[in-house]
Amino acid sequence: MVHLIDRRSSSRGRSAVNRERFLRRYKAHVQSAVRKLVGERRLADIEQGGDVHVPRKDIAEPSFGFGHGGDREFVLPGNREYVTGDRIPRPQGGGSGAGGGDAGDGDSEDAFVFALSREEFMQIFFDDLELPRLARTELGRTEHRTSVRAGYARTGVPANLAIVRTLTQSLARRIAIDGSLRREAEELERAFGAAAAAGRSAHAAHAYAELQRIERKLERVPFIDEPDLRYRNRVMRPEPVARAVMFCLMDVSASMDEDKKDLAKRFFTLLYLFLTRKYGEVDLVFIRHTEDAEEVDEDTFFHDTRSGGTVVYSALDLAEKIRGERYARGWNVYVAQASDGDAFGADPARSARFLRDRLLPAARYYTYLELAAESDSGRSSTLWAEYARVATESGNLAMRRATRRDEIYPVFRELFRKDTQ
Amino acid sequence: MTALSHGADWDFELIERYDTAIAGVADEFGLDTYPNQIEIITSEQMLDAYASSGLPVGYPHWSYGKEFIRNEQAYQHGMQGLAYEIVINSDPCIAYLMEENTMAMQALVIAHACYGHNSFFKGNHLFRQWTSADAIVDYLVFARHYVMDCEERYGAAAVEEVLDACHALMAHGVDRYRRPAAPTLRAETARLKAREENRERQFNDLWRTLPGTPAAAASKAKREVFPPEPEENILYFVEKHSPKLEPWQRELVRIVRKLAQYFHPQGQTKVMNEGWATFWHYTILNRLHMKGLVDDAFMIEFLKSHTNVIAQPAFDSRGYGGINPYALGFALFSDIRRICERPDAEDRAWFPDLAGTDWRRSLDFAMRNFKDESFIAQYLSPRLMREFHLFAVADRVEDDALVVDSIHDEHGYRRLRRLLAAQYAIENRVPDVQVLRYDRDGDRSLTLRFARRRGRPLSDAAEEVVAHLHRLWGFAVRLETVDGDEQVGRALECAA
Known part of the structure; x- marks a missing residue:
């Protein structure tokens, strides 16, 4: 007798562990592929999987086998015109055999290509990255717990008694138990009335006695009974203390051409992906500025275009204002600024001063990414010079320059490298 | 009799009814099988099974991940279909059926795997000698746990290094001939005693007076070569004699060696095994049709897959991937039956001992006692060589062109047959x-x-x-x- 088993619902993805091992083994290849992909991609497409190429020789599992050369014969099917002694020119390039018994292994492919899933891609993308100095704003445990209401419970202390709930329960119970008795009582009352009117006293007396008995029963139904009691229930929910807010500041003025904007967008996209992924409790504030600054939503920040002059100070001022209003206490503040540094007149000096005096003391970390066009790389802007002076004084300002798309990722990595101390 | 079912849908009850019918026919033909265990799986699970060579349990290793990714991709890009089934040489014989199959396909697969392959596993001498079907699944479970345990204790990297090295030598980790069983203590003592007695009987003090002998013997003993005979099972030698391996590493070597040994018969009987299973699904399902148990639509669908399976593209056509073992094996077994039942003059000349015998017994004999190499050498008939249009090409170093060595003609038959058989010989592959x-x-x-x-x-x-x-x-x-x-x-x- 055959033994039939339905395995369809059991143990899917048995190879997941092997796949993960494979990825780990070829980590270097996978990482370089991810880096390349990030450099090439458009913003909206970044958060996807991608193909990884691994050279076939790196992936081969060696074993003793025969190489080319030497004498051999092989038998093939499908002869049409050959007779014994015919000479066939040796096929070029494809080794010595037109296909022996062991041909068709696909030596022609030069790389083993496979697709990374979105999760795997992001995992590798964010490998080792950690927000710098994510200090706890309060000492002690990582999380503290707050008590939150969570429905009702059947047990509890009298102080938590939910009166309305309890009465609702009691009412429902009484209706359920009393209902039939009351109906019976009504009938008896009618019977008693009829009997009394007809003058049949025996009947009336009997009905009256019955009525009395039922009423006594009804009296015994308690108004509030143990099962009715309901208490307000509270549970302790962990609350992360290490909250962080990230201010994203971007210059969208006229001097920021499309290339630079693209670089800046990339930087923030990486930042954004990183934050939304790694920290569930991170607030994001997007501020873009020309000669004046405005807070915008994420979508507008990345996708809406605008042009005008440049006043860096306006953005810093707005950031500080928002911080004071919304994130004054209990938040780790991080600021990331991207600009081409084309600020004029008093603005750079004023901005740097404001940064030093107001923003930096309140922020955990401030990153400044200067985006230069390829042609003027090496020449530092006035803003850069001013910021650099501030940076020597305070340890929480980091500055980097980038000119090409594929430089963004390394910059990002460096900025947010795991704190090794 | 009325047909068991109509249409493509299957359910568990139907599968059982088909299995009963197929078992009945298999019994008529005298197929001896292990009990069957049929498991229904999804295509995803089939890919999983592929990656671990069809084994139900495997130890974790990156190469299986690579295999999985490769198959998955080929499958998703439509470059490769999935097998309809995988069958494992175990007792009970486990067969995986894909849920996507239609009823006709399920029946085909049951006949093919659960009765064809199954009886081959049970009957063929290589499998009988080299694999213990009743213990393999337990051994696999042990291997998996052992490997994972080692990873925990010594680190995944250390385990991987050993496994990688073993995998590289897997083809050289099999015994091609049985090792003599280690003598028991009692037998060993008895042997030594017999030798001692013999020496005493032969004792002659005169030998001692011959000059020079003791010294020569001593120097010879010193330069004694080890191993005394070359050892072809490299993994075995490593496991037993490696001076540096830790006990757990030795055990890992042993695990890979055991697996290699388990797969050893499969590599040598590919043509026979598939041919046998294909022959029987063809024979069994035709018999079901004759009995009226399956309808014509069923047969059309079955024949379509069957002809796909046994197609042999010519060497110069697109999609040629070597000689199709299903095609060659099926042709060979069918041909044996033909020679038994309706031999012609040529068959009588070539197979005097086979022509006119009871086909079932002859087929059974062929299945039990051969491997691909000897099977082809024994049974490939001139008619088949003509049907397949076989020809041999010689590739020689001193010749700047390939030379057609022999073709399917009167002069070529014997040489062609020998060359094809040699192509399946293990020494020409490993x-x-x-x-x-x-x-x-x-x-x-x-x-x-x-x-x-x-x-x-x-x-x-x-x-x-x-x-x-x-x-x-x-x-x-x-x-x-x-x-x-x-x-x-x-x-x-x-x-x-």
């Missing part, structure tokens, strides 16, 4: 590399010898394999190449 010397009393180096035949060299991967072996061995490893008696080229060496 190079002959053996352990020659282990310098036990010296630098502990290990010397391998590759016996080159007809000038066919080892591939470049040999260097990496030697490096792997060196990792297992811990001391210098040399690989020399000999052709006949003389050494050729420089030895590959991997020193510490």
Whole structure:
């Protein structure tokens, strides 16, 4: 007798562990592929999987086998015109055999290509990255717990008694138990009335006695009974203390051409992906500025275009204002600024001063990414010079320059490298 | 009789009814099988099963991940379909059926795997000799746990290194001939005693007076070569004699070796095994149709897949991937039946002992006692060579063109048959590399010898394999190449 088993619902993805091992083994290849992909991609497409190429020789599992050369014969099917002694020119390039018994292994492919899933891609993308100095704003445990209401419970202390709930329960119970008795009582009352009117006293007396008995029963139904009691229930929910807010500041003025904007967008996209992924409790504030600054939503920040002059100070001022209003206490503040540094007149000096005096003391970390066009790389802007002076004084300002798309990722990595101390 | 079902849908009850019907027919033909265990799986699980060579349990290793990714991709890009089934040589015989199959396909697969392959596993001498069907699943479970346990204790990287090295030598980790069982203590004592007695009986003090003998014997003993005979099972030698391996590493070597041994018969009986299973699904389902148990629509669908399976593209056509073992095997078994039932003059001349015999008995004999190489050498008839239009091409170093060596004609039959059989011989697929010397009393180096035949060299991967072996061995490893008696080229060496 055959033994039939339905395995369809059991143990899917048995190879997941092997796949993960494979990825780990070829980590270097996978990482370089991810880096390349990030450099090439458009913003909206970044958060996807991608193909990884691994050279076939790196992936081969060696074993003793025969190489080319030497004498051999092989038998093939499908002869049409050959007779014994015919000479066939040796096929070029494809080794010595037109296909022996062991041909068709696909030596022609030069790389083993496979697709990374979105999760795997992001995992590798964010490998080792950690927000710098994510200090706890309060000492002690990582999380503290707050008590939150969570429905009702059947047990509890009298102080938590939910009166309305309890009465609702009691009412429902009484209706359920009393209902039939009351109906019976009504009938008896009618019977008693009829009997009394007809003058049949025996009947009336009997009905009256019955009525009395039922009423006594009804009296015994308690108004509030143990099962009715309901208490307000509270549970302790962990609350992360290490909250962080990230201010994203971007210059969208006229001097920021499309290339630079693209670089800046990339930087923030990486930042954004990183934050939304790694920290569930991170607030994001997007501020873009020309000669004046405005807070915008994420979508507008990345996708809406605008042009005008440049006043860096306006953005810093707005950031500080928002911080004071919304994130004054209990938040780790991080600021990331991207600009081409084309600020004029008093603005750079004023901005740097404001940064030093107001923003930096309140922020955990401030990153400044200067985006230069390829042609003027090496020449530092006035803003850069001013910021650099501030940076020597305070340890929480980091500055980097980038000119090409594929430089963004390394910059990002460096900025947010795991704190090794 | 009325048909068991109509249409493509299947359910568990139907599968059981088909199985009962198929079992009945198989019984009529006298197929001897292990009990069957049929498991229904999804295509995703089929891909999983592919990656672990069809085994139900496997230890974790990156190469299986690679295999999985490769298959998954080929499947998703439509370059490769999935097998309809996978069957495991175990007792009970486990067969995986895909849920996507139609009823006709399920019936085909049951006949093919659960009765065809199953009876082959149970009957063929190679499987009987080399695999213990009742223990394999338990052993696999043990292996998986052992490997995972080692990973926990010694780290995944250390385990991977050993497994990688073992995998490289897997083809050289099988016993081709049975090892004599280690003598029991009692037998050993008895043997020593008999020798002692013999020596006493033969004792003659005169021998002692011969000059020179003791010294010569002593020096000979000192230079004794180990192993006394070259050892072809390299993994076995490593497991038993490696000077450096930790016990757990030895056990890992053993696990890979056991797996290699388990797969050894499958590699040598591909044509026979598939041919046998294909022959029986064809025969059984036709019999069901004759009995009226399946309808015509069923047969049309079955025949469509059947003809796909046994198609043999010509060497110069697109999609040619070598000789199709299903096609060749099916043709061979069908031909044996034909020779038994309706022999012609040519058959009588070529197969005098076969023509006119009871086909079931002859087929059974062929299934039990051969492997691909001997099977083809024994049974490939001139008619089949003509049908397949077989021809042999010689590829010689001193010739600048390939030469057609023989074709399917009167002069070529015998040579063609011998060449095709040789193509399936293990020595033409796996190079002959053996352990020659282990310098036990010296630098502990290990010397391998590759016996080159007809000038066919080892591939470049040999260097990496030697490096792997060196990792297992811990001391210098040399690989020399000999052709006949003389050494050729420089030895590959991997020193510490």
